[in-house]
Amino acid sequence: MPEAATRQRWRLDISYNGAGFHGWAGQPGLRTVEHTIEETLAIIGRGAARSNGLVPRGDRAWDGSEFIGRVVCAGRTDAGVHARGQVAHVDIDPRLSAVMKPDWVRYRLAGLLSDDVAVHEVRIVEHTFDARFSALFRRYAYRICDDPSTVDALRRHEVTRHHRRLDLDAMNEAADALIGEHDFAAFCKPRPGRTTVRQLLTCHWTRDCAGHAVLDISADAFCHSMVRTITGALVAVGEGRASPSWVARTLSGGYRDPQLRVMPAQGLTLEEVAYPPEERWADRQIVTRTVRATALVAPAATPTLGPR
Amino acid sequence: MPEAATRQRWRLDISYNGAGFHGWAGQPGLRTVEHTIEETLAIIGRGAARSNGLVPRGDRAWDGSEFIGRVVCAGRTDAGVHARGQVAHVDIDPRLSAVMKPDWVRYRLAGLLSDDVAVHEVRIVEHTFDARFSALFRRYAYRICDDPSTVDALRRHEVTRHHRRLDLDAMNEAADALIGEHDFAAFCKPRPGRTTVRQLLTCHWTRDCAGHAVLDISADAFCHSMVRTITGALVAVGEGRASPSWVARTLSGGYRDPQLRVMPAQGLTLEEVAYPPEERWADRQIVTRTVRATALVAPAATPTLGPR
Numbered sequence: 246m247p248e249a250a251t252r253q254r255w256r257l258d259i260s261y262n263g264a265g266f267h268g269w270a271g272q273p274g275l276r277t278v279e280h281t282i283e284e285t286l287a288i289i290g291r292g293a294a295r296s297n298g299l300v301p302r303g304d305r306a307w308d309g310s311e312f313i314g315r316v317v318c319a320g321r322t323d324a325g326v327h328a329r330g331q332v333a334h335v336d337i338d339p340r341l342s343a344v345m346k347p348d349w350v351r352y353r354l355a356g357l358l359s360d361d362v363a364v365h366e367v368r369i370v371e372h373t374f375d376a377r378f379s380a381l382f383r384r385y386a387y388r389i390c391d392d393p394s395t396v397d398a399l400r401r402h403e404v405t406r407h408h409r410r411l412d413l414d415a416m417n418e419a420a421d422a423l424i425g426e427h428d429f430a431a432f433c434k435p436r437p438g439r440t441t442v443r444q445l446l447t448c449h450w451t452r453d454c455a456g457h458a459v460l461d462i463s464a465d466a467f468c469h470s471m472v473r474t475i476t477g478a479l480v481a482v483g484e485g486r487a488s489p490s491w492v493a494r495t496l497s498g499g500y501r502d503p504q505l506r507v508m509p510a511q512g513l514t515l516e517e518v519a520y521p522p523e524e525r526w527a528d529r530q531i532v533t534r535t536v537r538a539t540a541l542v543a544p545a546a547t548p549t550l551g552p553r
Numbered sequence: 554m555p556e557a558a559t560r561q562r563w564r565l566d567i568s569y570n571g572a573g574f575h576g577w578a579g580q581p582g583l584r585t586v587e588h589t590i591e592e593t594l595a596i597i598g599r600g601a602a603r604s605n606g607l608v609p610r611g612d613r614a615w616d617g618s619e620f621i622g623r624v625v626c627a628g629r630t631d632a633g634v635h636a637r638g639q640v641a642h643v644d645i646d647p648r649l650s651a652v653m654k655p656d657w658v659r660y661r662l663a664g665l666l667s668d669d670v671a672v673h674e675v676r677i678v679e680h681t682f683d684a685r686f687s688a689l690f691r692r693y694a695y696r697i698c699d700d701p702s703t704v705d706a707l708r709r710h711e712v713t714r715h716h717r718r719l720d721l722d723a724m725n726e727a728a729d730a731l732i733g734e735h736d737f738a739a740f741c742k743p744r745p746g747r748t749t750v751r752q753l754l755t756c757h758w759t760r761d762c763a764g765h766a767v768l769d770i771s772a773d774a775f776c777h778s779m780v781r782t783i784t785g786a787l788v789a790v791g792e793g794r795a796s797p798s799w800v801a802r803t804l805s806g807g808y809r810d811p812q813l814r815v816m817p818a819q820g821l822t823l824e825e826v827a828y829p830p831e832e833r834w835a836d837r838q839i840v841t842r843t844v845r846a847t848a849l850v851a852p853a854a855t856p857t858l859g860p861r
Contacts, residue, residue: 258702260704260706260707261706262707327706327707329707351701360706360709360710361706361709362706363704363705363709365701365702365703365704366702393663393673393674394566394673394674395673396568396663396673397568397637397671398568398569398570398635398637398668398669398671399568399569399635399637399711399822401669401671402668514707
């Protein structure tokens with residue numbers, strides 16, 4: 246098998262309706278986005294390899310996976326979370342990339358993938374591009390229908406229903422305190438040895454033209470369940486169950502408040518992953534990998550959920 | 554049974570994903586929006602009637618339909634067509650309306666209806682309100698994805714895929730000729746004895762933020778398959794298969810060109826039905842019923858599909 250460096254790297258731009266998937270990451274026996282795309286690429290690659298004589302005639306056992314690497318994404322979404330702007334990369338054996346052009350692969354993917362997942366762009370990129378580590382930031386949207394008169398049966402799959410009207414001004418006051426570089430340990434499921442320091446770039450609620458409350462939230466990267474936990478805290482403020490200052494105290498406390506609610510996956514969509522210009526892909530990877538190696542910041546005392 | 558005039562009239566605001574329905578109008582053995590809503594209202598009404606002693610104890614044969622009239626809508630959408638702003642009215646027996654309040658019914662509907670249909674408003678209106686005949690205009694949107702890089706797996710159910718890029722400027726030039734009061738016989742499936750004269754108020758293409766081509770089209774009312782046939786003619790222009798002036802010639806010809814294509818139902822959504830202020834509901838009904846009684850305009854010669 247040739248060295249990875251001689252393989253051709255492809256960038257894939259992907260959207261999916263998360264309802265039918267057990268998240269991005271492959272799990273044995275479960276339908277995941279990663280497996281679905283890898284298997285479909287293998288089918289396409291197998292056909293191209295056979296018709297170009299790259300495998301011995303009659304070798305029915307060969308499954309095509311040897312020629313196609315693992316699909317690595319920018320944001321490993323949880324079960325039920327949607328994506329409109331997911332980005333991934335995959336390395337293709339040069340024997341196969343010589344006979345399989347990106348536009349043809351996109352066309353074949355459109356024919357083979359089911360309706361709830363689409364690869365809308367396939368392009369050749371330099372090896373300095375890494376879907377995960379070259380990314381500048383990820384942008385998510387969380388959508389809530391908090392008014393029964395704005396229910397839209399056509400968008401219901403990407404919107405969470407909420408039975409109390411939300412005060413977006415109070416939620417935005419609370420959200421402002423989260424902007425910037427902080428240890429978000431209070432808002433994520435920590436993983437041993439991993440930092441929970443992140444730089445939150447935007448965190449703001451608006452009403453869209455349908456009347457739904459939409460959180461626009463972006464950060465260099467997010468910890469596990471961080472967006473849905475921050476959303477849960479802001480919803481507590483929007484309902485009047487907590488004050489905006491409670492969110493700031495929870496953040497500085499650094500411990501997970503047991504009253505914090507993780508919002509349902511259905512309302513969450515990965516909208517965009519942004520990258521620097523091509524000449525800065527390699528540098529960005531070095532910066533990102535260094536930041537991720539930083540140790541945890543020592544947590545302070547925990548504030549409790551106070552009345553507003 | 555009491556007179557219709559003593560029944561209470563309710564206005565229902567409805568949205569649905571048309572994919573799972575054989576259109577609005579009830580058909581034996583098929584799942585339609587009309588049947589689904591009528592049956593669900595009957596279930597709610599039956600429960601309310603039984604628990605308030607309005608039917609004899611033990612009368613298991615009684616199905617509740619006696620107390621609830623037919624659900625009459627503003628736009629009888631075809632199979633597969635969606636609605637975000639459908640409006641309907643229904644008359645409720647006063648014995649039942651005395652024990653069943655609109656807000657409670659909306660709450661019960663939300664619990665009983667499946668995810669692809671929602672009644673987002675139930676309110677009491679005067680009997681001068683008629684969902685069909687009091688309407689000022691209907692507004693539809695037709696959505697087309699004509700660029701594979703803008704495919705959105707989350708919105709695919711309400712967007713038609715098209716494999717050639719469309720020229721919206723040419724389509725808008727053609728669309729302008731359709732605005733105003735015309736006999737649209739060339740763009741609809743005529744029904745014997747019914748006029749095909751309609752007043753087209755808006756007909757304009759834009760690109761939405763996702764990059765999809767969206768037709769905004771409104772008229773006092775539409776004939777059968779009129780929106781999808783007009784869209785098909787404009788798409789022929791957008792592809793360069795026909796000139797903008799061919800659309801104007803087809804309209805004035807008054808005969809259906811066999812090359813006219815009816816676009817798929819999937820891309821079409823009834824977005825809005827507009828009504829005048831309450832004091833003009835009765836007058837509007839009289840105007841609409843009179844207009845519908847107008848005889849067909851005599852058709853002229855048929856132009857053929859010319860090159861652009």
